[in-house]
Amino acid sequence: AQTVTQSQPEMSVQEAETVTLSCTYDTSESDYYLFWYKQPPSRQMILVIRQEAYKQQNATENRFSVNFQKAAKSFSLKISDSQLGDAAMYFCAYSFESNFGNEKLTFGTGTRLTIIP
Amino acid sequence: GAVVSQHPSWVICKSGTSVKIECRSLDFQATTMFWYRQFPKQSLMLMATSNEGSKATYEQGVEKDKFLINHASLTLSTLTVTSAHPEDSSFYICSASWLPIRSYEQYFGPGTRLTVT
Numbered sequence: 001a002q003t004v005t006q007s008q009p010e011m012s013v014q015e016a017e018t019v020t021l022s023c024t025y026d027t028s029e030s031d032y033y034l035f036w037y038k039q040p041p042s043r044q045m046i047l048v049i050r051q052e053a054y055k056q057q058n059a060t061e062n063r064f065s066v067n068f069q070k071a072a073k074s075f076s077l078k079i080s081d082s083q084l085g086d087a088a089m090y091f092c093a094y095s096f097e098s099n100f101g102n103e104k105l106t107f108g109t110g111t112r113l114t115i116i117p
Numbered sequence: 118g119a120v121v122s123q124h125p126s127w128v129i130c131k132s133g134t135s136v137k138i139e140c141r142s143l144d145f146q147a148t149t150m151f152w153y154r155q156f157p158k159q160s161l162m163l164m165a166t167s168n169e170g171s172k173a174t175y176e177q178g179v180e181k182d183k184f185l186i187n188h189a190s191l192t193l194s195t196l197t198v199t200s201a202h203p204e205d206s207s208f209y210i211c212s213a214s215w216l217p218i219r220s221y222e223q224y225f226g227p228g229t230r231l232t233v234t
Contacts, residue, residue, distance in 0.1 A: 033222075043208060045161075045210065045225035047222075050222070091160060091161070095223075105151070105212075105223055108160065110160050
């Protein structure tokens with residue numbers, strides 16, 4: 001069974017600084033997908049960034065980037081120039097596509113990020 | 118694009134009654150919809166996966182007769198909590214999957230807060 005582990009329940013960062021959220025996962029699949037979702041106080045899940053396992057290049061979306069280490073099964077999220085609007089719960093998630101079609105997302109336990117003004 | 122709505126956003130019901138939550142994909146055809154439950158300060162727990170026109174697949178430990186899921190069309194899935202009790206109070210989130218070529222990605226609704234008194 002696939003598992004996703006986020007070892008940092010809470011993190012805080014000074015506004016405009018950089019913070020890295022950690023995520024490790026376990027899978028026997030060779031082709032899969034990894035995601036970081038953000039859940040602000042509104043509780044709407046927002047996709048921050050996505051990484052396909054077959055791609056060696058780390059995904060980047062503006063101030064958000066990942067460090068994907070496939071051999072180590074590690075998928076960390078770096079937020080640069082942190083802004084007050086980045087304050088939220090961040091969930092790491094894993095999925096894969098099987099012959100049966102759509103597959104479920106497996107979520108980590110989340111990291112609550114606080115931005116200090 | 119890829120907007121998912123949920124209705125209602127908040128519902129209060131009396132113990133023993135049933136409540137229905139709707140999940141709609143507004144601008145795409147959702148071949149698969151997922152229902153999650155989230156307790157305060159916890160991660161999302163997948164309850165069931167439903168494909169249009171077929172029976173839902175429930176996760177282990179989820180009572181099928183209590184949480185009825187119907188995916189009658191490619192844009193609508195409903196979750197009915199039957200004979201609700203206070204312990205069913207929670208935040209329920211649905212998500213929808215795009216066409217099979219991008220079935221790994223899920224788009225989330227804004228969630229429904231259920232309070233059973």
